[in-house]
Amino acid sequence: MAILVQKFGGTSVADAEKIRRAAGRVIEAVKKGYQVVVVASARGHQTDELIADALELNPNPSKREMDQLLSTGEQQTVSLFAMALHAMGYDAISFTGGQIRMLTDGVYTKARIMSIDASRIHKQLDSGKIVTVAGFQGIDENENITTLGRGGSDTTAVAIAAALKAEECEIYTDVDGVYTTDPRIFKKAAKMKQISYDEMLELASLGAGVMHSRSIEFGKKYNVKIHVRSSSEQTEGTIITHEVPQMEGVVVSGATIQKDMAKITLIGVDNKPGNAAKIFAHLARAKVVVNDIIQTEVSGAKANLSFTIGISDLPTAKEAVEEIKKEVGCEKVLARDDIAEISAVGVGMRNHYGVAEKLFGSLANAKINIDAITTSEIRISCIVDKKDAERGLEAVCTAFELDKPAEKRGKTK
């Protein structure tokens, strides 16, 4: 029998009515002949409330104890979910992460999954039960409870789908799929039928926010077909999978905007071996996460070096840069927090000419100045003034016809 993993996030199980609705989704799949494993998050704001309870007692709580505390939220959801299924006439059994031996490393609050005992789940499925599993959590080899960090329940779902060789892993969420861009900014954004893991990873890391990048990496590694869909509407969502041939015809799949960022530029750094390493060692020690790095040579001996960071890291980064100036030496430091990054992503990009030209041209036509440019194999990003960001995204989306489904692009022009 084919196995289906269905993951429901916190908003999809926030109250009894929503749990019943989610249970209805599960029963639909059972009626289609699937063995179903449900992975659920903590209900609504439960996790936030537990964090507040903890901080009231200790402003700097132990990570082990936080995991021990927060894991209860998912445990509650899955037992309640099983009860709801019982009430609807279906047999079900709930498990904590520990009970299915979801073994992780011992890094509390951001543990990594090492193995899952699939036999415990198979045994229950084969006895006719629906299995509900607490997301976000595991245990280390000493039976301490660990949690997987942000997006952890997605990772649990994808990992279980991999371990059970499930046909598909459905991620139920409050959006009905992955869009070509943020529909709040570009109202005509189109829903994608499918997207490759690599594109989704670029979009996730750039802030598309539908799924956390770790679960997509997991899906890519273990070849899990992920289906992002709406928990409230009966529509097909977006399939995240390996590249399929028709994808290559699509040059740009999606575009994103990232606003909460800042850029620091070191002007006139001595361009000698080891200096870049020293600079980023300073930033790493200060625990500043660096996004993009852009270096340009201004003369044989000097270079300008820019890097982008989260805006909240800017004060720390500025302090680190003072140290860097002392050690490495540079003529001037510029910091900007009034910028945003517009990116176009697409696996088709690597086989097509003219993508960069079209992107830069669309921004130029809109009279938007490009401050800096950085690229990867399937992405081109431009840093622009924050005030121009939304207008810029619209220009890019229009240029690449992101208001149309992929199969209809390039046909009306």
Next chain:
Amino acid sequence: MAILVQKFGGTSVADAEKIRRAAGRVIEAVKKGYQVVVVASARGHQTDELIADALELNPNPSKREMDQLLSTGEQQTVSLFAMALHAMGYDAISFTGGQIRMLTDGVYTKARIMSIDASRIHKQLDSGKIVTVAGFQGIDENENITTLGRGGSDTTAVAIAAALKAEECEIYTDVDGVYTTDPRIFKKAAKMKQISYDEMLELASLGAGVMHSRSIEFGKKYNVKIHVRSSSEQTEGTIITHEVPQMEGVVVSGATIQKDMAKITLIGVDNKPGNAAKIFAHLARAKVVVNDIIQTEVSGAKANLSFTIGISDLPTAKEAVEEIKKEVGCEKVLARDDIAEISAVGVGMRNHYGVAEKLFGSLANAKINIDAITTSEIRISCIVDKKDAERGLEAVCTAFELDKPAEKRGKTK
């Protein structure tokens, strides 16, 4: 190093301030040189809220899933308790029932403890940590979570004290000890310095309500000194222990009243072998818990048989009695729900004459009619009209000087 187990009930850990106060008690014990194990219940009304959540989804929830759900309440408390201790500068670590391998049988919602892995707790205590353990819960041999039923956290505490050979098991509660009788009825009730397990068992089963009888049975079996004391006041409470010589001088230690009961009397039952067994088999099948049984022979061939039950079981018991009438035959059935039972309890009773006389005399002087009488080795109980119950208890308490500490009785008369 001597080990102390401290148990805090739900009201003693209801909010951050109360958890901090409880943590203060723990730290006092640590400063006295004890290794301390904390056992805690779910905070305030958490368990009630979770039960309401469950019933909203399923009016008849699976017992396994209820245990999975409710065990989270205690898990939250002990992780928060550990965080509070950290904030106060003490090292601590929390454990679920499963993490200390509190193995139980597989009877969900009222499991019985089979074993505890004391080495896991010793290891942490010996490394200088305070250990906080979730009360009320364990796991069965298949790692399903079980709960111990009413008074379960007391049982957890006493069982851990037994397994660790603790010097004492302190039960912190909202009363400051065990009283000779209910102070809400007999205002002059005196606090007992000590009481034997057997007396406490009679008082607990008669509804004194301070501790559940299972934990006292556990204490008796494994010789755990139990100290019932106030979580808000710095006073000595009541020690529950084996009989000590001076206890024999005390004839009656305490008196109780039980109101939520009913009595059924079968008049003119054929007095032949096997009839009593048939009667109580019917009641057992109907899941009626029978308290006292009183049989009197009215002639060579006929007997009257009474039994008392909880008042909520009366409708079910009446139905069962109809079946009994058909099978066993009896002349008449009487049912009363307007009764109460007054009991005097004391280990000294068995070596003293005149206790019954004094008890009956005190009720007679108060012009209270005795409907029925039943006794055990350390208890005499009288069934009276419910309207007379409180007045009767006062008469009994006055007769046995239960307004004075045990050592002062019989000295002023």
